Amino acid sequence: LGIALLGRHTYDPRALDWLGSTPALAGCLGLWTAENDHLELAGEYRVTAGAPYAEMSVTAFPPPELFGVADGADGDVVFVVPVRSPARDWGMLAAVGRIQSTTPPGREMMNHSGSLLTKALDYQVTMAALREQEERLRTAAMRDHLTGLPNRLLLEDRLARAGMRATRDPSFRFAVLLLDLDRFKAVNDTLGHAAGDLLLIEMAHRLTSRLRRSDTVARLGGDEFVVLIDGLTDPDSYKTVCAALQAAVxxxxxxxxxxxxxxxxxxxxxxxxxASDPDRMLREADAAMYRAKSATRGH
Known part of the structure; x- marks a missing residue:
């Protein structure tokens, strides 16, 4: 029973299939609803007590179908045990079993089952919380905190993937665009940093909306963005993208x-x-951006 409930984590313990490792003939699991005033049928074993996830009042639990399985004359009764830990009250487990005269008695087996089920449910919630926290940390490590765009770390990974694909397939071409906003400092100086942040968030949205899902927009920091066009239909098709991005900005x-x-x-x-080294291409795009900015200032 311990192995069935705690040794495997590829299935939901609410399904109650693990009751097959006990002398129980049938069973059902009621978990408290969010309001804690009703029980929700979350699992059944060898009995159909109602529609899945149906709610019932506490006084209606266990459902009458379980009593139909029990045979009191033969020693089968319906046991109800709490599924509760110091941290959380999950609900109640009801199962049909026989009162045994030998050790372990049926009642102790059911209490043991309820205790192990509680541990399994607690473990499931803990692992879900850890996975959620891990995903949040991964997102924080890979995303710009202000705009939600990929940061330099995630950009480097996607550039490396594009470079490896270009190495394998000589017909695959990609482009790196480095964008630097003009007059952004004036917005910060006149309207404040909060306004500058709003501008960057809006620019991130505009840039993303003009690209395909396969392309990447990343923020390097400040008012610098990088666009990876992942797959060019022809060597000059990036020019159309540049025009669209410039119009959007x-x-x-x-x-x-x-x-x-x-x-x-x-x-x-x-x-x-x-010759598709992503680091070299990023440096080339950076140099080309400064040439473009210098030409603009010259006018």
Missing amino acids: CEPMEIDGHTVEVGVSIGVAVSQPG
């Missing part, structure tokens, strides 16, 4: 009653057959 937006307009300088690096 330059569209005016309202922040705290003020109309804000910014521009963008874009540097591009396109992979070449047999």
Whole structure:
């Protein structure tokens, strides 16, 4: 019974299949609803007590179908035991079993079953919480905290994947775009950092909405973004993407009653057959972006 309930974690203990390891003839599990005023039928074993997840009052538990399985004349009775730990009251377990004259007596077996079921349910909740926390930590490590975009770490992983694919398939081409917002500092200086944050969040949304799901928009920090175009239909198709992104960024937006307009300088690096090192491409895109920004300032 201990192995059935605590040694395997690939199934839900609420299913009550583990009761097959006990002398029980049938059983059902009632778990408290969120309001703790009703029990929800969460599992059945060799009996159909009602619709799955049906609710019933405490006085209606255990359901009459269990008593139909019991044969008092033959020594079979319905046991009801709490499923409760110091941390949580889960509900009640009801099962049909025989009062045994030998050790272990039937009642002790049922109490033991309820105790092990409690441990299994507690373990399930604990593991779910740990997995959720792990996912939050992974997201925090891979995502920019302000915009929710991939950060440098996740970008490097996706660039590496694109580079490996280009190495395997010479016909696969990708592009790296480095974007730097123009006049962003003026927004921060005149309207404050909160307004600057709102602008960055809006820009992240605009950039993402103009790209395919297979592409990546990442924030490196400050007002710098990187776009990975994961697969070019032809070597010059990135130009259409650049135009769309530039139009999206330059569209005016309202922040705290003020109309804000910014521009963008874009540097591009396109992979070449047999020469698609992502780090080198990122440096090339960065250099091209600074050349574009310098040309803009010259006008």
